[in-house]
Amino acid sequence: MHDDCNGPMSHTTYPYTNPQLLDEIIGQLRGARFVQIIGHVNPDGDCVGSMLAMHHLLAMWGVPHALAAQKIGPGGYDQLAGFELIGAAPSANAGLVVYLDTATIERGIEGWTPVAPIINIDHHAGNTRFGALNWIEPRFAATGEMVYHLAARAGVEPTVEMANNLLLAITTDTGSFRYSNTGADQHRVAANLIEAGASPQLIAGIAYDSQPLESLRITGHVLSNMRIEAGGRLAWSELRLEEVRPFGGPANAPENLVSLLRSVRGVRVCLLFHELESGRVRVNFRSDGSYDVSRLAAQWGGGGHECAAGLMVRNSPAYDQTRDEILAAAIKFLQ
Numbered sequence: 001m002h003d004d005c006n007g008p009m010s011h012t013t014y015p016y017t018n019p020q021l022l023d024e025i026i027g028q029l030r031g032a033r034f035v036q037i038i039g040h041v042n043p044d045g046d047c048v049g050s051m052l053a054m055h056h057l058l059a060m061w062g063v064p065h066a067l068a069a070q071k072i073g074p075g076g077y078d079q080l081a082g083f084e085l086i087g088a089a090p091s092a093n094a095g096l097v098v099y100l101d102t103a104t105i106e107r108g109i110e111g112w113t114p115v116a117p118i119i120n121i122d123h124h125a126g127n128t129r130f131g132a133l134n135w136i137e138p139r140f141a142a143t144g145e146m147v148y149h150l151a152a153r154a155g156v157e158p159t160v161e162m163a164n165n166l167l168l169a170i171t172t173d174t175g176s177f178r179y180s181n182t183g184a185d186q187h188r189v190a191a192n193l194i195e196a197g198a199s200p201q202l203i204a205g206i207a208y209d210s211q212p213l214e215s216l217r218i219t220g221h222v223l224s225n226m227r228i229e230a231g232g233r234l235a236w237s238e239l240r241l242e243e244v245r246p247f248g249g250p251a252n253a254p255e256n257l258v259s260l261l262r263s264v265r266g267v268r269v270c271l272l273f274h275e276l277e278s279g280r281v282r283v284n285f286r287s288d289g290s291y292d293v294s295r296l297a298a299q300w301g302g303g304g305h306e307c308a309a310g311l312m313v314r315n316s317p318a319y320d321q322t323r324d325e326i327l328a329a330a331i332k333f334l335q
Helices: 019-031 045-061 143-153 160-173 184-195 200-208 213-224 241-247 257-263 293-298 319-334
Strands: 035-039 065-068 096-100 118-122 133-136 227-229 234-239 269-275 281-287 308-313
Touching (some): 019 096, 019 133, 019 143, 035 045, 045 065, 045 096, 045 143, 045 160, 118 143, 143 160, 143 184, 160 184, 160 200, 234 241, 234 257, 257 269, 257 281, 281 319, 293 308, 293 319
Parallel strands (some): 035 065, 035 096, 096 118, 234 269
Antiparallel strands (some): 227 234, 269 281
């Protein structure tokens, strides 16, 4: 989930608030017998890039580890070194579990709660701090930016592979450095990663030019069915199961598709509804900063950032009813 309206960080000697916490995290990582890295469900570029960067960091230290995330969608992530190592289920051997970019433990591996100690590294303000160690700093534009500083604190120079992964994380969660969470610090980090060998051309291709044809068909469907409400301030669209099945199903919906709805002039808030199997409904929210959509998502147990939030209704009585209730609440919210 992209946070595109947090202000830029001020530049300080340490761009994080607690150097001692980073030292403790580094010590636990280096001393672990086996580390399980976990990303959130439907991982985006920040999540995938952070996981793979952590993989390369642990490999440099010789620490055995595994990676797991569920429901990786379409895109060019398979061009990243180490992507093939991301499994769908966690290992039973973990002595330490690291959650990256994951605001709640439920957004990790469904139905799995680790028995090993948890290190929780995330930039989402709504993180529930479910770890034994919690490094949560919303002023960072991306979790990948935090992993960069973790490696730097440990005295590690990024390899080319690590640099590419981290550049992907920062590029996608800043909207290619267009969002207002972008400041001088994010450009400094990106410059350092490019100097370490990261390729902006490769990362742009992975992030924006690697969608399967089915994903573009879904994009066209969403745009052609867009509706405008609340005097032009609200845009919304939907993906019904029967409509996306010809294009491979909901899994082929492009990452951050909802942001296209917000590009309409005058739109302040947009929603994208996903009808899923087993009576579930997922809703993505985006705002231009005029409204805090995390407050709207929280009414149904969701959350996220001020400008980017989401929710999952797991036992929807009927898709139409759930959609109409949330849509009515969004219109009222804008009023």
